[in-house]
Amino acid sequence: MSNQWNYVRVHPLIVRITHWISAFSIFIMVFSGWRIYNADPFLGFRFPDAWTLGGWLAGALQWHFAAMWLLALSGLVYVGYGIVSGHLWRKLMPLTPAAVLRDFRDALRGKLSHADLTVYNAAQRAAYLAVIILLVVLILSGLVLWKPVQFQGLGMLMGDYEGARYVHFFAMAGVVFFVVVHVVMVLLVPRTFPSMLTGRVRTRAS
Amino acid sequence: MKRKSMATSLDDFSRREIASLERRLFMQRGLSLGALTMLSGCDVTNQENVQKVLWAMSRWNDRVQGWIFDPDQLAPEFPESRITQPFPFNAFYSMSEAPVVDPTSYKLEVTGLVRDRKSWTLPELYELPQVSQVTRHICVEGWSAIGKWSGVRFSEFLQRIGADTTAKYVGFKCADDYYTSIDMPTALHPQTVLTFRFRDRILPREYGFPMKLRIPTKLGFKNPKHIVALFVTNDYPGGYWEDQGYNWYSGS
Numbered sequence: 262m263s264n265q266w267n268y269v270r271v272h273p274l275i276v277r278i279t280h281w282i283s284a285f286s287i288f289i290m291v292f293s294g295w296r297i298y299n300a301d302p303f304l305g306f307r308f309p310d311a312w313t314l315g316g317w318l319a320g321a322l323q324w325h326f327a328a329m330w331l332l333a334l335s336g337l338v339y340v341g342y343g344i345v346s347g348h349l350w351r352k353l354m355p356l357t358p359a360a361v362l363r364d365f366r367d368a369l370r371g372k373l374s375h376a377d378l379t380v381y382n383a384a385q386r387a388a389y390l391a392v393i394i395l396l397v398v399l400i401l402s403g404l405v406l407w408k409p410v411q412f413q414g415l416g417m418l419m420g421d422y423e424g425a426r427y428v429h430f431f432a433m434a435g436v437v438f439f440v441v442v443h444v445v446m447v448l449l450v451p452r453t454f455p456s457m458l459t460g461r462v463r464t465r466a467s
Numbered sequence: 468m469k470r471k472s473m474a475t476s477l478d479d480f481s482r483r484e485i486a487s488l489e490r491r492l493f494m495q496r497g498l499s500l501g502a503l504t505m506l507s508g509c510d511v512t513n514q515e516n517v518q519k520v521l522w523a524m525s526r527w528n529d530r531v532q533g534w535i536f537d538p539d540q541l542a543p544e545f546p547e548s549r550i551t552q553p554f555p556f557n558a559f560y561s562m563s564e565a566p567v568v569d570p571t572s573y574k575l576e577v578t579g580l581v582r583d584r585k586s587w588t589l590p591e592l593y594e595l596p597q598v599s600q601v602t603r604h605i606c607v608e609g610w611s612a613i614g615k616w617s618g619v620r621f622s623e624f625l626q627r628i629g630a631d632t633t634a635k636y637v638g639f640k641c642a643d644d645y646y647t648s649i650d651m652p653t654a655l656h657p658q659t660v661l662t663f664r665f666r667d668r669i670l671p672r673e674y675g676f677p678m679k680l681r682i683p684t685k686l687g688f689k690n691p692k693h694i695v696a697l698f699v700t701n702d703y704p705g706g707y708w709e710d711q712g713y714n715w716y717s718g719s
Contacts, residue, residue: 297609298609300607300608300609301606301608301609301610303609303610318607318608318713319708319711319712319713320521320712322607322712322713322714323521323522323524323525323712323714324521326524326525326528326714327520327521327524327525330524408532408535408718408719409603409605409719410540410541410542410543410683410684410718410719411535411536411537411540411718411719413540413542413543421543422603422605422611423611426609
């Protein structure tokens with residue numbers, strides 16, 4: 262056994278930057294979005310005002326329509342880079358339902374190994390792919406809500422303006438669920454946190 | 468000497484405190500607890516800067532929406548069976564406070580960059596060619612409702628008054644002291660209609676008697692009711708809600 266540490270780069274700089282910009286903008290989008298929802302709580306409940314951003318509807322809309330640029334641009338850079346460089350494919354594939362089920366079951370039993378942080382397990386791959394898709398759905402349904410006349414073709418795919426409100430809400434709920442699980446997982450495996458800052462994980466040289 | 472300087476500095480200190488308190492009270496409207504938590508590392512000045520950035524982004528969004536706006540893209544129209552009943556009343560006051568306009572003495576005042584500044588009576592307006600639409604009204608709050616409105620195409624009216632259609636804005640003043648303004652491309656859109664009727668009956672008081680500018684390509688608050696004056700201008704006229712922070716363009 263050697264005492265040498267090896268450092269493996271797992272997160273390229275562009276991924277780290279877009280991760281944190283996206284995280285920041287999702288934070289703003291969610292909490293301002295809850296305030297906007299409260300102006301007409303069509304699902305029959307309200308978010309506590311203290312959990313919202315913007316102070317009133319106009320303020321929340323200002324935050325929402327400012328942060329949407331951050332989210333869309335960082336998302337575009339991330340997905341564009343991920344596709345062109347092959348990063349997305351390398352990290353998230355292969356992905357089979359059987360592997361996802363197996364790793365998900367193991368995770369619930371606390372048996373999922375996180376020894377090798379350079380490779381995502383199937384549950385992680387599924388979660389990361391799902392949140393990317395959810396964010397795409399959020400942006401598309403958001404476009405329909407913002408411009409229901411100009412993007413009415415897109416709107417028809419989600420039940421017009423009123424349908425897009427539900428799509429937008431439940432995609433948000435999915436992203437919030439992801440964020441909660443994601444943060445809990447980072448707390449359970451704290452070694453993953455510095456790697457999203459430095460880009461590297463430490464492995465013992467053998 | 469020492470006492471005096473100490474008193475002065477105390478005085479300065481309390482003035483600063485009051486100014487900062489006033490700023491903080493002002494900021495509370497725009498920044499909730501969540502934002503303050505997030506920005507706890509910044510001082511008050513930076514929070515004012517945050518407000519400036521948000522307003523600048525809203526102006527940027529006005530421009531982007533102007534680019535996205537397609538003058539040939541029509542808002543969807545619906546069969547009359549889809550009309551929302553009852554159609555919701557919405558204003559910054561309660562229904563009983565809606566303005567009462569006397570139809571016999573009413574005149575629509577027309578000013579600004581127009582050839583003919585004569586005022587219009589209601590019978591004169593009713594004689595103009597009328598069109599109808601069944602469209603979705605979308606409120607900035609999120610809800611929507613389908614209604615039927617009839618009146619004269621606004622582009623037709625602008626043509627009759629000899630409006631300078633190269634001007635940037637059309638502004639509106641209303642009997643309830645509401646005011647708003649729209650961009651010229653939207654004013655000329657074929658579905659932008661100066662309406663006098665709702666569901667084939669004279670526009671009731673709660674829906675904007677004697678007229679409402681119906682713009683299905685804009686949010687509800689950009690559709691002024693109880694209009695008493697309109698003007699064509701190149702100077703940004705703002706609006707009742709717009710001046711408080713709602714996005715000016717607010718196009719659909």
